[in-house]
Amino acid sequence: MLLIIKEPKTKKDYESYFDLRWQILRGPWGLPRGSERDDLEEESIHLIASIENNIIVGVGRAHFNSPDEAQIRFMAVSQYYQNNGIGGTLLADLERRVKIGGAKYIVLNSRETAIDFYKKHGYSSEGKAIILINSIRHIKVRKDLL
Ligand SMILES: CC(C)(COP(=O)(O)OP(=O)(O)OC[C@H]1O[C@@H](n2cnc3c(N)ncnc32)[C@H](O)[C@@H]1OP(=O)(O)O)[C@@H](O)C(=O)NCCC(=O)NCCS
Numbered sequence: 001m002l003l004i005i006k007e008p009k010t011k012k013d014y015e016s017y018f019d020l021r022w023q024i025l026r027g028p029w030g031l032p033r034g035s036e037r038d039d040l041e042e043e044s045i046h047l048i049a050s051i052e053n054n055i056i057v058g059v060g061r062a063h064f065n066s067p068d069e070a071q072i073r074f075m076a077v078s079q080y081y082q083n084n085g086i087g088g089t090l091l092a093d094l095e096r097r098v099k100i101g102g103a104k105y106i107v108l109n110s111r112e113t114a115i116d117f118y119k120k121h122g123y124s125s126e127g128k129a130i131i132l133i134n135s136i137r138h139i140k141v142r143k144d145l146l
Contacts, residue, residue, distance in 0.1 A: 024076035057081040060090040070098035109138040
């Protein structure tokens, strides 16, 4: 499978990008379209993973909370394509880009169900569970960029 990682450029790219976010992260919890966005979209780094015919199969976003601290949000891979390394490839590319931007470490709120994915990629748990988005339990994790 040829995987292409790139920033969304066209209107269609962005529509597919937000659609996949909604499909994976919000729709299953009955949340409306629009709930998959926050007010940091314009200043964030967005990445899409696509396969042949420009089919978008994965998305992820990073932003800066401070010059040293980057945060990754909205990691989502189409259900059918999960566990093929797509999420890991997107995560590594977001990490590379925020490091170039000067980040010293990354924080994120991992769904409990995804915690092993982030641990596998070098994130450690900060221990506290927090409730976000309609009662889904999340764990704060962090990775220092060496
Ligand atoms: C979490 C997610 C982004 C990972 O992307 P992916 O492409 O499936 O992950 P990869 O194939 O790169 O890596 C999978 C590895 O992580 C592990 N893993 C642990 N928890 C996992 C989970 N919930 N989903 C997928 N993989 C998980 C797998 O065992 C696998 O390890 P292995 O290669 O040693 O077998 C994707 O599964 C997804 O969109 N899940 C639903 C939405 C979600 O939970 N997003 C994160 C919100 S914080």
